[in-house]
Amino acid sequence: MKNLAVSVLLVLIGVAPFVSCQHRPDSKVAQERFGILPGGDTVVRYTLTNASGMRVRVLNYGGIIQSLEVPDRQGNLADVVLGFDSLDQYVRQSPYFGAIIGRFGNRIARGVFTLNDSVYHLYLNDGPNSLHGGQFGFDKKIWTVTPFATDTTEGLELHYLSPDGEENYPGNLDVHVTYTLDQHNALRIDYEATTDKPTIVNLTNHSYFNLNGGQGTVLRQELMLNADRYLPVDSTLIPTGELAPVAGTPMDFLKPTPVGARINADFAQLKLVKGGYDHCWVLNTRGDLGQVAASLYDPENGRFLQVYTTEPGVQFYSGNFLDGTLRGKQGHVYPMHGSVVLETEHYPDSPNQEEFPSTVLRPGDTYRSTTIFQFSVR
Numbered sequence: 001m002k003n004l005a006v007s008v009l010l011v012l013i014g015v016a017p018f019v020s021c022q023h024r025p026d027s028k029v030a031q032e033r034f035g036i037l038p039g040g041d042t043v044v045r046y047t048l049t050n051a052s053g054m055r056v057r058v059l060n061y062g063g064i065i066q067s068l069e070v071p072d073r074q075g076n077l078a079d080v081v082l083g084f085d086s087l088d089q090y091v092r093q094s095p096y097f098g099a100i101i102g103r104f105g106n107r108i109a110r111g112v113f114t115l116n117d118s119v120y121h122l123y124l125n126d127g128p129n130s131l132h133g134g135q136f137g138f139d140k141k142i143w144t145v146t147p148f149a150t151d152t153t154e155g156l157e158l159h160y161l162s163p164d165g166e167e168n169y170p171g172n173l174d175v176h177v178t179y180t181l182d183q184h185n186a187l188r189i190d191y192e193a194t195t196d197k198p199t200i201v202n203l204t205n206h207s208y209f210n211l212n213g214g215q216g217t218v219l220r221q222e223l224m225l226n227a228d229r230y231l232p233v234d235s236t237l238i239p240t241g242e243l244a245p246v247a248g249t250p251m252d253f254l255k256p257t258p259v260g261a262r263i264n265a266d267f268a269q270l271k272l273v274k275g276g277y278d279h280c281w282v283l284n285t286r287g288d289l290g291q292v293a294a295s296l297y298d299p300e301n302g303r304f305l306q307v308y309t310t311e312p313g314v315q316f317y318s319g320n321f322l323d324g325t326l327r328g329k330q331g332h333v334y335p336m337h338g339s340v341v342l343e344t345e346h347y348p349d350s351p352n353q354e355e356f357p358s359t360v361l362r363p364g365d366t367y368r369s370t371t372i373f374q375f376s377v378r
Helices: 002-012 087-093 268-272
Strands: 030-036 042-049 055-059 065-071 077-079 112-115 118-121 144-149 154-162 173-181 186-195 222-225 229-231 278-282 294-297 303-309 313-317 340-345 367-377
Touching: 030 087, 042 144, 042 154, 042 173, 055 173, 222 313, 294 340, 303 340
Parallel strands: none
Antiparallel strands: 030 042, 042 055, 055 065, 065 077, 112 118, 144 154, 154 173, 173 186, 186 367, 222 294, 229 278, 278 313, 294 303, 303 367, 313 340
């Protein structure tokens, strides 16, 4: 009865529950060449559309969500994710715009973890730490893509086999990521992975959202995070291990609050991350897809994003390191605080913090994770 109730709830709020059905290969999903990598690989852009006019464009390079167009309250479509018009820009200067992140999303302290008495040293690409899978993470890989369709969806099945020792992670990791667009303006991302050796896994998507068509800042857009606690960080942005209450601090987004309402507060945690947010919140949802984990609303145009996830945490990043030097799609300049990133994931540095939920994957087990980005208007 509980599963039935959750399914009914999801339908009522416009999020179609995932129903296991046979995908059929779909040649109608539009495909076009996006560019050629320096090594000669062709990068293809795939376009998913639904009857409501929502359109999602995905690259086989990094599984990048290159464009995501949704309507406002007047029915006007706009692209609400940051990114680039050219492949060269993604290769040379992208701060993970729209990409699949792996093997391990977020930071690992000193780039070191121990598993089964073996010590693994990772590439240090974020000061003294390893970030988002290392030097050449999943965001820089060519994925095998199979378009599919059902009676009510269009989607893409992406596959990548990460070989044993890649970026010094152990085990051959067989990864599948599925993007599914339904008729209710929901984009669902399902992650699945298996391994032949014990390893660590923490996959996510790194889309930068700006509900004002990717223009200007997000400081007036209203954010809700369904979390009573967050993870304070040290000077290198590694969690201290404390699960601190948000009550009475600028980290409290239990009620929808403009992103910029307290972003300049005299609060030590905000100063550590260059005057903004780059922290993990401990979700109250406990992996329940029937509960909203986060939401973002633009009161000027009415676009409304709700996030559902099976993950225990969400990293909210307010674009603090954007500085106005990146010129993105349609010539838009991306300023500081020009986006909201909502990385649904396990906690940063989990392999080194026993109190955090485990990110260890062992042979015979399957890693599974789901996140849904539900768009509507208010």
